[in-house]
Amino acid sequence: QKEVEQDPGPLSVPEGAIVSLNCTYSNSAFQYFMWYRQYSRKGPELLMYTYSSGNKEDGRFTAQVDKSSKYISLFIRDSQPSDSATYLCAMSATGNQFYFGTGTSLTVIP
């Protein structure tokens, strides 16, 4: 079983839609949770991070962590064509080693 599972998609939505991206994990020791955005042929860009459980909001982006279910989500409101990218979740127990999901490819159609 992989440490982190993420649906690769692809996911295609119309502009303005709410997007929900999810990851599940198996290691209950994970306590650092991150979301990265990666454009084609570029390095990942840190979007949001959370420590332990709870929600965090930053503009159009909301990250949720449910440690009891070992499930994390990233919501994108009012999605824009510029949001089209691959979104990677990542998590860590100690902050020293990070485990990445395979990424979900998102296309926002104008």
Place this chain on the structure above:
Amino acid sequence: GAVVSQHPSWVICKSGTSVKIECRSLDFQATTMFWYRQFPKQSLMLMATSNEGSKATYEQGVEKDKFLINHASLTLSTLTVTSAHPEDSSFYICSASPTSGSRYEQYFGPGTRLTVT
């Protein structure tokens, strides 16, 4: 802030030659840098963790004699792929954690695409 650069961004080399990739943190000091490999439509695979002034820690299955990592300063780490073969062709990405930052902070470089012919 928190910019990481990689050089070169794209390199083609012949089988059997060695290639060096540089990773620099431009506006912060990084005690720890990470090297990843990414295949098309796959996630990042951690190859090794390098700490300034000490030997790198390699992940299981990564040949340390083939992928030489040097972290000589707080702003520079290098990855040398020795005796490259076509199966080493991949996208190599480095990341750096600021010395004064939180544990989650990891800033990625733009990646280096290596093609071995």
